[in-house]
Amino acid sequence: MRNDRTTAQPMTRLCDEMDNQSRLLSSRLFEKHRQVEVVLNRSVLAWKETEKSKKRSSGSSSLSETAHSHAVQVCEIVAVHKMEDDGQDNTDTERRQKKAKQLSTLYPHAFTVSYVRRTRQQQWRCSDVTFQCANQGLCQQWIQVINEQLSLLANRPKSLLVYINPYGGKRRGKRIYKQKVAPLFRRACISADVIVTERANHARDHLKTEANLDKYDGVVCVGGDGMFSEILHGLVTRTQTDSGVDQNQPDAELVPCSLHIGIIPAGSTDCICFATVGTNDPVTSALHIIVGDSQPMDVCSVHHDDVFLRYSVSLLGYGFYGDLLTDSERKRWLGPARYDLSGVKTFLSHNYYEGTISFLPAENNMGTPRDKLQCRSGCCVCQHKPSSKDNKQWEMSEEKEKSDKDGSSGWSVIRGKFIAINGASMSCACPRSPKGLSPSAHLADGTTDLILVRKCSRLDFLRHLLRHTNKEDQFDHSFVEVHRVSKFRFQPRHHELVSLEDLSESPKKTGFSPICSAQTTCNYSTAHSSWTCDGEILPHTAIQVSVQCQLIRLFARGIEEQQQQCVFEDPCTLWALEPSTH
């Protein structure tokens, strides 16, 4: 399957450096009036201006070699189309259609490759490059060979079930999908069945019982973290029901979901998207779905007295975040700004809560929340999914736990007065806090970072909060401790037990003037907070939490390191080392 020459010119030195064995196709074609060597092997499509063309173009000698060469990984090609096809997308602008028509008249034998281009701050865009061929046969051959390579990429979804929350975030879900996502899915030949939700829990209930999931390769939600939570609950519950697993058993081994979940961010926090992709940008997320990326993710199951309550993937928060979310639910009409208003109000209330936290620390090889080893694409900590050996250790610790009469073997217990108790199963990075609540938490290591913020002055708490927005370490305070755990439990102190002695210890002693005129009353009247579980309020305060390692998979790849270079399998692709900046 090779067409080595389109002209009588000898191949350039650079193309000779490509391994003949790995080359599927190479030709001299034209791109924007310049002659280019185009080469395809199993992993890379590369093109480079020929020496002849370079000499001809004025000033070209001052350009660097890489300015003339481009390389795209085959797995990041979105689609290849014959030039005439380009205008078929009816959402394309008139200008684009006109341009495509003009070009196809000028160059009747041309094909367009759409591919992923990285821009700033983890954002991806879909770029096009059009190659003109000398004849129809060559054009068809290129399209066919590229398509053959794309069809070998088994992870790519072909059929998706999409749920749109029209009321999430700034209520732009429908528009975002129609204008930014649907055209890309069409270009990549992905079929999508779209359901615009009509009520809360519509998507969850549909997934739980009605949806014919055999038809799809993935489920996509257009909305925020709340909408993602609906998809999570629908899919996980459906999988357990189909497999006969009882979710009410806190120790049940849950069955991983077979369908991938995609998130098109259109919410208020979008923390799950941000922490798994590095940005909350709908086009970037659509492209991660198209290329079939896969990111495993931990899910916490939350129980109360052996009754299943909910699943969580981001923040389980009692105290500050529980109160903040409870208050913000009453201000939903404000959109994303509700969190800031409720945040200020909750901060000023400065409540603390008493209770007992018990936790089972993670195994030693899981790192620590303060080790600065951030979870990034291909994270080595997350790739170390508990092996059979680790599982044995795990089973042993479970055994130990069971054999112990009070169930406290291996468990640590902390009793105290807390402003906030946060379980972060992932960093919880979001635009408000780009490094998140626990910057070194891992997406798929089977642990959650338990952050305990003890009673402190308002000023100290403000300092702690501010550190979520800058580079300083938010755990470096005497009143904050953080543990990496695989399970935890919380028992609030019984209401009646909040005594007058506690009232005298209220924050008015801190030297920062109390905002609430009757500070003691503030604390006394709120002896219990609530748990927020990924933005939903739980009906119980006494809870048991257990991390289920890698229960789900997202169409994402984790946050890529900045300046990621293409590392190609084939060492012969010497002139293709730069990702395309085309």
Ligand SMILES: CCCCCCCCCCCCC/C=C/[C@@H](O)[C@H](CO)NC(=O)CCCCCCCCCCCCCCC
């Ligand atoms: C002084 C500035 C301090 C800024 C501190 C920012 C810390 C932000 C940490 C965000 C962590 C988000 C975790 C994600 C949780 C999601 O599962 C959930 C559902 O979407 N969203 C929220 O809970 C939504 C949570 C929204 C949190 C907003 C926090 C706003 C705090 C404002 C404090 C004001 C102090 C003012 C002093 C005068």
Ligand SMILES: Nc1ncnc2c1ncn2[C@@H]1O[C@H](COP(=O)(O)OP(=O)(O)OP(=O)(O)O)[C@@H](O)[C@H]1O
């Ligand atoms: N058609 C609908 N009408 C009313 N509520 C809906 C509908 N569809 C979904 N919901 C609910 O809306 C809630 C909020 O949606 P979503 O998470 O998309 O946005 P958000 O709360 O603004 O963003 P975030 O969760 O990121 O803070 C979800 O809990 C979901 O259950």
Ligand SMILES: [Ca+2]
């Ligand atoms: Ca985790």
